[in-house]
Amino acid sequence: MKKWLWGLISLVLALGVLGYAFRERLTLRLMRNVVARNMATNALDALPDGLHIALCGAGSPLPDPKRSGPCVAVIAGDQLYIVDSGTGSSRILSRMQIPQGEIDGVLLTHFHSDHIDGLGELLMQRWANGGNTAPTPVYGPPGVEQVVDGFNHAYAMDAVYRVAHHGNEVMPRAGAGARAHAFTPPEEGSAVTLVDQAGLRIVAFLVDHRPVLPAVGYRFDYAGRSVLVSGDTAKSANLQKFADGVDLLVHEALAPQLVEVLTEAADVAGRPRLAKITRDILDYHTTPVEVAEIARDTGAGHLLFYHVVPPLLLAPMEDIFLDGVEETYAGPVTLGRDGTFVSLPSGSDRIEVRSGL
Ligand SMILES: [Zn+2]
Numbered sequence: 001m002k003k004w005l006w007g008l009i010s011l012v013l014a015l016g017v018l019g020y021a022f023r024e025r026l027t028l029r030l031m032r033n034v035v036a037r038n039m040a041t042n043a044l045d046a047l048p049d050g051l052h053i054a055l056c057g058a059g060s061p062l063p064d065p066k067r068s069g070p071c072v073a074v075i076a077g078d079q080l081y082i083v084d085s086g087t088g089s090s091r092i093l094s095r096m097q098i099p100q101g102e103i104d105g106v107l108l109t110h111f112h113s114d115h116i117d118g119l120g121e122l123l124m125q126r127w128a129n130g131g132n133t134a135p136t137p138v139y140g141p142p143g144v145e146q147v148v149d150g151f152n153h154a155y156a157m158d159a160v161y162r163v164a165h166h167g168n169e170v171m172p173r174a175g176a177g178a179r180a181h182a183f184t185p186p187e188e189g190s191a192v193t194l195v196d197q198a199g200l201r202i203v204a205f206l207v208d209h210r211p212v213l214p215a216v217g218y219r220f221d222y223a224g225r226s227v228l229v230s231g232d233t234a235k236s237a238n239l240q241k242f243a244d245g246v247d248l249l250v251h252e253a254l255a256p257q258l259v260e261v262l263t264e265a266a267d268v269a270g271r272p273r274l275a276k277i278t279r280d281i282l283d284y285h286t287t288p289v290e291v292a293e294i295a296r297d298t299g300a301g302h303l304l305f306y307h308v309v310p311p312l313l314l315a316p317m318e319d320i321f322l323d324g325v326e327e328t329y330a331g332p333v334t335l336g337r338d339g340t341f342v343s344l345p346s347g348s349d350r351i352e353v354r355s356g357l
């Protein structure tokens, strides 16, 4: 073997040994740099004026490593709203460097556990990060008072500890928890306006998630751009009415041919309760092809799937989930995952998508 090759191998080995010997010091230095950069970064600062959405949870109650519980962050100018807060949503927001202290409000579509079980953590993070002096407004149909009361009650001791430890200056007691803003659900065919401020209009409309009554979706309009978030629903003509001409349709979906595999496995495993549940859920969600029909019929500019059921654990399962979508809707389609980010800059018709975390 050539002399220079021996030299190179020796050098690589020596560097490896040195790196191992100093691994703690090197890691600390790396950590300093990364943490300093992260603490100085606010993902919203870099955004152009417009409407932007971040999936702070693209999944459902079933565990999927790429998709936490449902959560959609909507950024309109300098306003920040969160639609639903499933498991892990606060952590996804942190990883995306979306400042939870700046959340203006949370909008709940309905009160299934998977849509609210990250709410306690989200409210605490907003309080800790923002030092807000008023509780987080949480909007929802009737029933939201009960949900908010429950979280406030469960986190009351936590608030006492934190004020005692950090002081009222840093964590003002008055800013802990949430305040419910219940709205009367609109009739089919009409919408209720919840926010109309600094160019942003948020309306709620009924969807069809029976026996969950009422369940709503939300539409956001800002600077000539629009986004609709479905919440949980079977294919809904009412949603379709409010999705007309929307730039970005963010819609839930359940792939029956994949859920059927779960049902068969539950039957074979002798778990009839689970098999009944996986059969029942088919009737109050929308299939990917039905979602594509809505996107086609409303002329949506872009279709983003979220609340993806079931978990898609292998890449080919994503192809199976999307079977028939391309043939139905000619526009661009994104299968959401945690961290998917879509920008709709004002004064343009551009729709820019960044894939997930
Ligand atoms: Zn639901």
Ligand SMILES: [Zn+2]
Pocket: 060, 061, 070, 112, 114, 115, 232, 307
């Ligand atoms: Zn759900």
